Amino acid sequence: MEWIDEGIIVSSRHHGESSSVICLFTKEHGRHAGLVRGARNKNNSGIYQLGNGVTARWRARLTEHLGIFNCEMTDARAARLIEDNLRLEGLLSICSLIEIALPERHPYPELYSRTISFLDDFEDSASWIQNLIMWELKLLADLGFGLDLSVCALTGEKENLAYVSPRTGRAVTFAAGEPYREKLLSLPKFTIDQSSEGKISTKGDISAGLKLTEWFISRHLLSVRKTKMPAARNRLAKRWKNKI
Incomplete structure (x- = not known):
């Protein structure tokens, strides 16, 4: 062979x-x-x-x-990337997630193409870290665990979406979610606003995005394999937190 x-x-x-x-x-x-x-x-x-x-x-x-x-x-x-610790952790994080999450010898041509496109822009893009978060969201979707961020799970509204249910992975509006905000995950604007593509998001939105994908990756991709979040992904989140 x-x-x-x-x-x-x-x-x-x-x-x-x-x-x-x-x-x-x-x-x-x-x-x-x-x-x-x-x-x-x-x-x-x-x-x-x-x-x-x-x-x-x-x-x-x-x-x-x-x-x-x-x-x-x-x-x-x-x-x-040897001189750029934050980007290097991002690269290692993607490698680790692919290694842990994907079944062996099963082709994912769209995910591969998307990963190459992301890495081609990785070194020069000012918005690379939000692009990494979007890559993680699409990884979840490719493996059957996509989040529904298009409409409020409680009201059906499509505007003023601000939270995500950690249980269902569905979006919730600010008004509907505010009474339960301590139990919900924040929804970064760049994940639902098409016009934000390529633009630099706020540091708070990036932190919320890292927390959002970390939660669902841990729940859907890692827990069933009885493994923990890759060390590189943890270091990336920690370095970003220290940066802000």
């Missing part, structure tokens, strides 16, 4: 003295693991950093085997 595909390195773990088992999020084969011989050799170590783009050749005798990867780097994202 053999195939060639493009992908993003989302995890790597040591195997033996110099090899690694890496996992890629690929365009046509989804999240796929394989052994890379000599991955930790001096000449190769820069290739197999989380977030880097590669062209990969996978070979195995049988489909169900782990198989062997041979990779050529196409995008050294990790190295370019």
